Amino acid sequence: MxxxxxxAHKVSQGLMPIDPSVLKEFLRxxxxxxxxxxxxxxxxxxxxxxxxxxxxxxC
Amino acid sequence: MYAWMQxxxxxxxxxLANAIPTEYDAATxxxxxxxxxxxxxxxxLIESDYVDKDYRSTxxxxxxxxxxxxxxxxxxxxxxxxxxxxxADKLAPSCADRELNNHYFGYMVLRPTGxxxxxxxxxxxxxxxxxxxxxITANHKVHLLGYRFEIHGFPWMNQHVDxxxxxxxxxxxILRHYSERYNVYREFLTHDITMMAHEFNPGGLVPSRGLQxxxxxxxxxxAATFPVHIARSKDKSADPSFYRQMIAYVESRFPIFAxxxxxxxxxxxxxxxxxxxxxxxxxxxxxAWDALRSLAVVDDNFLPYMSISTTADAPRSAKDYSAExxxxxxxxxxxxxxxxxxxxxxxxxxxxxxxxxxGLPPRDNTIIRYFITTGSALRSFVRxxxxxxxxxxxxxxxxxxxxxxxxxxxxxxxxxxxxxxVEARAVIDATAxxxxxxxxxxxxxxxxxxxxxxxxxxxxxxxxxxxxLVPAGHTGFxxxxxxxxxxxxx
Numbered sequence: 039m040x041x042x043x044x045x046a047h048k049v050s051q052g053l054m055p056i057d058p059s060v061l062k063e064f065l066r067x068x069x070x071x072x073x074x075x076x077x078x079x080x081x082x083x084x085x086x087x088x089x090x091x092x093x094x095x096x097c
Numbered sequence: 098m099y100a101w102m103q104x105x106x107x108x109x110x111x112x113l114a115n116a117i118p119t120e121y122d123a124a125t126x127x128x129x130x131x132x133x134x135x136x137x138x139x140x141x142l143i144e145s146d147y148v149d150k151d152y153r154s155t156x157x158x159x160x161x162x163x164x165x166x167x168x169x170x171x172x173x174x175x176x177x178x179x180x181x182x183x184x185a186d187k188l189a190p191s192c193a194d195r196e197l198n199n200h201y202f203g204y205m206v207l208r209p210t211g212x213x214x215x216x217x218x219x220x221x222x223x224x225x226x227x228x229x230x231x232x233i234t235a236n237h238k239v240h241l242l243g244y245r246f247e248i249h250g251f252p253w254m255n256q257h258v259d260x261x262x263x264x265x266x267x268x269x270x271i272l273r274h275y276s277e278r279y280n281v282y283r284e285f286l287t288h289d290i291t292m293m294a295h296e297f298n299p300g301g302l303v304p305s306r307g308l309q310x311x312x313x314x315x316x317x318x319x320a321a322t323f324p325v326h327i328a329r330s331k332d333k334s335a336d337p338s339f340y341r342q343m344i345a346y347v348e349s350r351f352p353i354f355a356x357x358x359x360x361x362x363x364x365x366x367x368x369x370x371x372x373x374x375x376x377x378x379x380x381x382x383x384x385a386w387d388a389l390r391s392l393a394v395v396d397d398n399f400l401p402y403m404s405i406s407t408t409a410d411a412p413r414s415a416k417d418y419s420a421e422x423x424x425x426x427x428x429x430x431x432x433x434x435x436x437x438x439x440x441x442x443x444x445x446x447x448x449x450x451x452x453x454x455x456g457l458p459p460r461d462n463t464i465i466r467y468f469i470t471t472g473s474a475l476r477s478f479v480r481x482x483x484x485x486x487x488x489x490x491x492x493x494x495x496x497x498x499x500x501x502x503x504x505x506x507x508x509x510x511x512x513x514x515x516x517x518x519v520e521a522r523a524v525i526d527a528t529a530x531x532x533x534x535x536x537x538x539x540x541x542x543x544x545x546x547x548x549x550x551x552x553x554x555x556x557x558x559x560x561x562x563x564x565x566l567v568p569a570g571h572t573g574f575x576x577x578x579x580x581x582x583x584x585x586x587x
Contacts, residue, residue, distance in 0.1 A: 053562025064450040086328035090425040095264040096307030097362040
């Protein structure tokens with residue numbers, strides 16, 4: 039679907055454009071804070087999991 | 098071969114020791130049962146000479162090789178309520194309403210191993226004293242004397258001690274649940290589990306020396322699941338996300354292999370119970386974990402479905418433990434779940450940046466709950482509750498090309514939480530990449546929905562549309578429960 043038809047399809051679904059300032063703020067939050075935090079958390083979990091792999095379980 | 102034992106009280110369980118040969122250690126079994134099952138169990142059918150595939154797997158590969166002679170058969174105990182009687186001549190149980198299955202509480206296999214004799218067991222949570230409120234169960238079929246019974250429960254057994262330990266038993270429980278619940282997973286016997294833990298046959302008593310977390314992970318990999326291994330930070334107070342993920346997976350009906358390093362112990366987490374009322378305090382953003390009263394565990398040392406507290410605050414005996422003792426877990430997931438719970442845990446609060454569009458409640462009066470489900474299950478839920486949705490939102494949900502699995506994030510006020518409803522719901526693509534800025538399919542409240550176009554890679558600004566909704570006149574959408582079985586104590 040080209041851009042023009044895609045836009046027409048959205049209008050037919052009743053979809054309106056989002057306020058650009060709201061979207062911009064959300065994307066800034068994601069790119070500047072959330073995604074770096076996710077990447078850091080995933081890396082920390084990887085290291086913690088690597089350490090815990092040696093735990094002996096036998097009770 | 099079959100003996101009927103009626104019970105007037107739990108003290109009568111001691112008779113088991115007279116009816117069963119000593120190598121099954123029925124005295125200890127009776128003690129275990131009397132401390133854990135309810136008085137609703139009024140009769141036990143003792144089935145001797147029972148061929149148990151799990152015990153036979155260990156018999157062929159271990160016990161038959163020993164100098165001491167072990168029997169190759171087992172005893173199976175079947176539990177019934179007071180309405181069932183047994184005709185010893187016809188070898189037929191019967192009851193007045195002829196619905197035997199409604200009066201059957203499950204079975205317990207006893208192994209002829211002298212110690213730790215309780216083998217494959219599936220009991221109804223309804224007869225377990227102190228069982229957790231909501232339990233992950235599967236339907237287990239039981240064939241007995243020409244009858245076919247069905248029991249909803251979670252598999253449990255004692256560890257063998259000599260050839261398997263707690264971690265083997267926890268792996269076995271989870272994988273047996275999978276093979277009964279999902280037809281894509283095959284059945285693994287006790288000996289299979291001990292072999293799957295290693296790249297080679299360790300032989301002899303090596304498994305009894307314990308299992309490392311890495312071995313448990315390998316067992317789940319060998320079973321064709323995709324295990325996610327999550328370990329907690331050493332400072333548990335600094336890692337609330339670990340516990341939030343734990344309940345997210347359990348709520349998603351994935352039993353968890355949970356390890357406690359301080360106790361060198363592993364259990365399966367199979368259920369939970371909410372607090373009857375939220376602990377009030379300073380206003381703050383809360384998560385489902387904060388509304389949790391207890392977890393239900395399958396621990397090879399105790400009868401199944403034991404409740405453990407979420408915190409270590411409650412007084413407890415030396416044998417007890419709480420969720421705070423758990424510091425590493427493995428969830429055996431299907432494929433195509435790429436977006437980790439760690440990411441959802443951080444994305445959820447960030448959605449408040451879009452809160453004004455969909456109508457989120459104030460952040461400090463919100464409880465966030467997240468879990469995994471399938472696109473089909475979401476559509477089925479929405480169809481069932483169609484009256485709650487603007488018809489255009491319903492149509493949107495029915496036509497979005499969801500990936501097989503989606504993360505759901507629900508936002509509820511404290512008052513809505515108490516009523517089992519939510520203000521808003523986000524649907525996140527479980528196949529999204531970590532670095533995606535908009536990994537969502539949909540985010541809706543009562544006033545509006547944000548619809549995200551994921552049909553074209555790289556759509557950002559142009560890929561979002563707002564659907565203005567006609568409020569359906571209710572005070573919240575029904576919370577999407579994942580149908581864990583509610584225990585009805587008997």
